[in-house]
Every structure is written in structure tokens, then in C-alpha cells.
Amino acid sequence: MLSADFVIATAVAYVGLLFVLAYFGDRRARSNQRSWLHSPWVYTLSISVYCTSWTFYGAVGNAARSGLEFLTIYLGPTLVFVGWWFLLRRLVRISHQQRITSLADLLSSRFGKSNRLAVLVTIIAVIGIAPYIALQLKAVTSSIQAVAGASEFGRGSLTGIDDVGLALGVAAAMALFTILFGTRHVDAKEQHHGVVAAIAFEAVVKLAALLAVGMFVVFIGGGFEQIFSDAAAAGVRVDAENTFDVRWLTTLTLSMAAIVCLPRQFQVTVVENSDENHLRTASWAFPAYMLLMSLFILPIAVFGLAKMPAGSNPDMFALTIPLAFGQETLALLAFIGGFSSATSMIILESIALSIMVSNHIIMPLILRFGSASRNGGGVTGLLLFARRLSIVLILSLGFFYFFFTRDSNALAPIGLISFNGIAQFFPAVIAALFWRDATRRAATAAIATGFVFWFWCSFLPSFASVSPQVVLLLEQGPWGIAWLRPEAMFGLEGLDPLAHAAFWSLSANVLTLVIGSLLTSQSALERLQASVFLDVFRTNQASGGNFVLGSATANDLFFVVERVLGDTRAAALFEAEARDAGVDPDLLEPSPEFIGRLERELAGSIGAASAHVMLSKVVSGSDVSLEEMMQMADETQQAIEYSQQLEKTSAELRSTAQKLEEANTQLRELDLQKDEFLSQVSHEVRTPMTSIRSFSEILLHADDIDQQQRRKFVSTIHQESLRLTKLLDEILDLSALERGERTWRNAPIDPERALDRALDVCEALLRQRNVSVEWGRRSGAALVEGDPDRLCQVFINLISNAVKYNDTANPVISVSTRLRAGHHLVDIADNGPGIATGERKLIFEKFSRGAQAAADQGGAGLGLAISRQIVKRMHGSLDLVQSPLPGACFRVRLPVLVV
């Protein structure tokens, strides 16, 4: 016979085996990335942690009590996995990109890395899961009791220990195992390969055990047909008319939500997923696993109902039927199977929850009170301690729930309470993945509202069996308010309590979420995260630059990262980044992308919100160093200076361009002048050349010219060539003067003496033309700077002009000099015809002559131009001024040297 001691020893040995398996699985997974542990089959089997002792024991009981309803618990997840392409694939991809560690992390990350939301989710999850843990404790306890109670000496060392004591023992043992299993180290991605391996092994064990029991039952029952016939004969009906009512819909919906939102399911399906392609296999293999699990549940249930003594607990049929037929080995296998399903669930659930608690509640507290910065030993140890503490807390809660509700006997209803609680996350998760406008405040309010309704309508009533107050509440409502009765809210009576609770909580939840999102607006970070989540398949890049480059040095960052991830992993990260950037690790400048990556790595260990807070403290925290500020200011200054320089340069360029344009215009004018000059020169040269040519031709060909004629011709040729030479000399002189090529010596001279000399030279001309010179007043001796010969040339030119162009009968030249305002002035006027107003400006140009005089005068018209150039070289000016006589008056104006 089986004794309780033996069974317990077997269980302990089994857990020992699991531990060994987990240990080696861990080592194998670490050393070899491509081991069988990374196969899609292990992944699928680990997902089957969904089938807990609720399935193993509870489903049989459920089938015995409510017929086919138990199937919905497996059909709902089947639908979710069949549609994996839409929901699960998206969830896995996002979680990989964002290093999501838990459901709370997912929601907080999506809704602006809000830690408050993460805390809310964590608290609700811990409370909501308590009944579920209690269910496992109850199942294990009952199974031990069932085995022990089957024989008179079976109780062994359990004598005198009641259910509660046993459950406490089980809970304590489970806590110990979970701590040993799950919290040996903090992994960067929160993947526990060893645990997953153990879970997969347990999945095989429980399936094998249930199949064995099922086949045994079918065998002794005489086949499926016989069993159902016997059951029908005994009055057991499975296809009741009322199977497919509101409850069917409710449980289906709740199980769909649960397969996504249960912390342990999220952990194995999403977090522990190492390859998205594994989901492909799991999408049909996991439903197939569930189908196999449920295949024999109905036969076991109806067989048990028909054959087992009345009053026996239908939850324990899988165990008690083999015992009743004396199959102790099979019973032991069944026990191990049930134990397997319970342990795997408890281990994973508490690991998942402990990650949530430590990342979202304990870490933020540590960060807030800053003990981490003082604790040089690192956050890792603290984190592990926090997780261990959370595991104990979670199992304690489960135990207390078990303690208070120990009198209710069915397993499945307890589990459904949990499902309903956990389902409150489902609307927010769906909104997080598919609705861009869902806001943080709306999601928080929705989850909180749903939780309140669930707590009131589902959680509280479960204590009815131990608390008379709760019973009173159920019957009359709080303070006698009938419409607030937990199982008949707002007068909605007659509905199944579970459907009632699910309806109210989920409706309120969805309504709050939708209306809240429409009323509130998102923060910038939320919008950013929303687009990261919704566009996960569109953009391949993960969100990075949430941080502006503040004062973070690689050193500061390393210090932070090292404390969380440990020395080696942090060093590896920084070295990789330095290698990518191509710089020495010590000189690494953290780029925003790198900080973004560090944040995700940290998020893998401590959650998105905590990681964000932690890095924010370093990166954009209050302590932007003074040097940094100075440098930033400097950089601004430099930028301003640079732009100013640019402005200046461009102004210079503008003025240069303008100058160039002016020069260009001038050049074009000069070019025009040159052309004009050339045509004038050729014109001037042509006249004497023509006469020279014609006279020389006559001399050559006409032999009959007399000597006198000949002499006349030759003298004309001589005169013309003299004129030509003079013209050419003048042109050369002018061009030399204009270009300033000729050496020019300025010396102090007396302009009066130059004037006297010029008059002396012109004496003959004056007398020949019978011109009288009138002297005006004279300035007396003065000193100007200039060349005496050149100045004399100017005067001669002016006097000869005055003589040449004067055609009056009694020609007069008036000469006067004076000193005025530092200048020495010489006026030479005549009583000739004067210069027409239109020509006044032109007479100083080359080759221009007065219109009247042009015809018969021999000058080339260069005299005034040359004179003006000469005076200019002496820093003076030659102008036409108002004349005291009827004719023209030229004034030479030279600056007087200060003596």
C-alpha cells in the first residue's frame, strides 16, 4: 500500500530530479546556443504550463459537475494560438525589441514607461493570482490526503496534521524550490532556460500520467461506448441543454484572456521565446497538446460518477479510480503527474510575479531612496533578495487564500476567479497593441475600475464560506443597499455569478478605456512608445534617442549598468560599443543610440520604467556639469561668431562684386574711348597722309612740272610730315602722361616765372597776329610743386589757343594771377568768339576742337587734353571759367607749397 511518507518522499525525489534537470539545462543552454533546449518543441511543452492541476484534477471535477464546460478553458487558448499571426507574433516581436520582462513591463512601456501603471498591474496580478496558487496548494494537499486516506496506516508521519498544516508545508517547500530554481542569477533577458527545460519535462510527465490513467479507465470501463452508455444508465448526462449558455461564452472569453495575460503564460510564451519561428510550431502543437490532455477527461469523469461511491470528490477521480482498482503504481504516476502540473505552475507563476514585484515595486523604491548609489556591492544582489522575498510573499498570499476558503471544495471555480481578475489586463493589452490613441490615464483607470468590480463581484464572495459578514453582504448588499449586492449589481439578478462578475468588470473596464482614451491626451513619450508598438513590423529600428545628450559620461553609465548587469556583461556591452565606434573604451562618447540600447538592456533586468528612471538620473539628471554648460555656451558662442564671420565675408563679397562691376563698366567705357581714339587718330593721320601721297605721286609721274612747282610740292610734303610727326609726338606724350610712364620730377618752382617764359616764347606769334597782351594784377612770387618746362608748355598752349582761335579785328589776351585759399591761380582770357555752351565739356577731350575753328586750324586737338594731364600731375586743375572778356577764359590752379 502507498503511504503518505512514501508519496511525499517520491515527490521530493521528483523535485530533486527537476532541479538537476534545470541545472544541467541551464549550463547546456549557456554553453551551446543551438542545443535541443532551443527547439520549438521545448518551447511548446513549456507553454503547456497552462495545464495545471486545475486541468489534471479540476477539469475532471468540472466535467463531472458541469459537463462540457471544462472544454472552454482549452478552446479559448486554441483560438488565440490559431490566430497567433495577429496577436502573439506582435507581442513577441515587441517584447524582443523592447526587452519586455513581464506583462506589467509591457503595459508600462507602452503607456509612456509609467511606473504607476506597472505598480498597479503588479499588485492586481499578485492579488488575482492568489486564488490560483491556492488552487494548486489545495490540489496537492488533497491528492496527498487522497493517497494517505486510502489505507489505514497510510497517514504515517502525517498523523495529526490537518489540511491547513499540510498546505503550509507544501507552500513552504514550493517557496524553497522556486527560490532555488528561479532566482539563482539575474539574467539580462530574464530567460530561464533551465527552468523551461524542467517545465517541458513536467509537461511530458503530466500528459503521460493523464493519458495512462485515461487509457486505464477506458480499458476497465470497456471502451468509450460502454463508458458513456453506463453513464447514461446511471443518469449522468454530458450533453445537457444548458451547456452553451452565457457561462460557456464567459469561460471561453476568460480563458482567451488568460492565455495571454497570466503572468506565467506571458513569461513562457513571450519572454522565454528565443525565436519567433517557434511560435509557428506552437500555434498548432500547443492546441494539439491540450486536445490530448482533455481527451480522456470526460471518460474519467463519467466513469467516476457512475462507478465510484457517492460523495467521493470528483476532483480526485484521476487519483482515486486507480487506487480503487488497486493500481498503486498507476496511482503514484497520477500523483506525480498532478504534482508536476502543480509545481510547474507555482514555480513559473511565482518567478514571473517576483520579477514584476521586484522590478516595478522594489526597484523603484530603491531608486527613489537612493540607497543603490551608496551600496557599492551592486543592485544584482539586492534584486535577487527582492525576488526571493516576493516569492515568499506570493506563496503566503496563496496559502492565506487557501486558509480562508478551505471549505469550498471545487477546484475549477477558484481558478476561474483568478482568470476573471487577470482578464482585466486584456483590454489594455489589446489596446496597447492595436489602438494608437489609447492613453496611459485611460488604461490605468480601466484596469483599476475592472479590478474594483472584480474584487467586489468575484473575489469577495469567494470568502462566503468562512465569513458570515460576507454572506450577509451577498444577501443584502452593503448598508442594505440592494443594488450593490456583489452578485446582483445594479439589479442584474439571475445570472451565473461568474458571468455576472465577468460582465460587469470587463464592460466597465472596456468602457473606461475607450471613453478615457477619447477624453485624455497622450504625453510625448506615450505617443513615441505607441508608434514603436504599433509600427513594430513596419520599422525595424527600435526606439532609441529618448535621451538628449546631457552630461552622461561613459564612466557614469558604466557605473550604473555594472551595478545592475554585473561587471562582465557591462564591460562586454561597452567594449562592443567602443569597437563599433572605433575608439578606445576609455574614450567612449555615449551616443543617444547607445544610451537607448543600454536602457533596453537594463529594462531586460529591472523593467522599462525603472531602467528609464535609472538612466535619466545619470543622463539628463540635475547634475549637468559646469564644464559641460560652459562648453555648450562656448559652442553657441562659436556658432554665433561663425555666422557673423559668414555675414561679413558675404558683405565683402558683395562689395567686391560691386567694385568688379564698376571696374567692368569703366573698362567698357575705356574700351569705347580707345575705339573712338583710334578712329580719331586714323582720321587725323589720314588728312596729311593723303596730301603727302598725292603730292609725291605727282612728283613721281609728272615730268613736266617746273622747278618752282616742284619746290612748292616738296615743301608741302615737308610741312605735312612735320605736322604728322608733331601729331604722333603729341599722341605719344599724351599716352605717356595718362599712363604715368614717363619719369616725372616735381620740384618747387615759381609759376610766375614759367608764365613769363611762356609769354616770351609766344612773343613772335603775338606780334605776328598783332595781339595785345593785357596784364591784370599779379600775385607776386609763389612756390608750387611741378615741372617748370611742362608748366611752361601748358601756358604756351593756352596762349597759342587764345591767339589762334581769335578772329576779331583787335585781338586781346588778358593774363592775371593771384593767390587764393592756398592755391595759385593763372587766368588767361581772350576776346575771341568764346566756346559754345554745348562744347564746354568736350574741349578737354582728345581731338576735340571748337566747331568754328575746326576747319582751318592745324592743331590736332590734343593740346588741352595734354595740358590738363600735365596740370593734374602737378596736383592742380585746368578749367574753363567765367571770362572777364567776351571770349573764353582758362584757369590753371595749382596748390601753393607752404613755406
Added chain:
Amino acid sequence: MLVLTLLGALLMLPPLVLVFNQPLRHWGLPQTVLYLFALWLVLIAGTALLNRFLPPEPAGSDSEAD
């Protein structure tokens, strides 16, 4: 895939499921039970089949690479 999922959901919910909820027996088993398990099998097989036609994920899509 969407069609299969929605069809599965429709077929296992009232009112369609009620069509098969008759107190009939085939090979000694209640028709409802047979119907639900058959539907379940069809969903599993359909998913396995459909997955062959879906484009595979890029190998090693694990974000270790980023």
C-alpha cells in the same frame, strides 16, 4: 488565418454550436462531444497547414542582433 480563427470562434459559440447540441450518439459517443473535438482537430490541422504558406520570420529575429 483570420478566417480560420473567426470561423473557429463562430462555430464554438452559440447559436451555431447549438445546432449540433442534439441528444444523438454516433459510435456510442454524444454528438456534441464528437463535434467539438472534430472542430478542435480541424483548427489544429488548419493552422499547421496555413503556417506553411505564411512567410517565415527572418532567421534569428531575436533582437540579440540589434
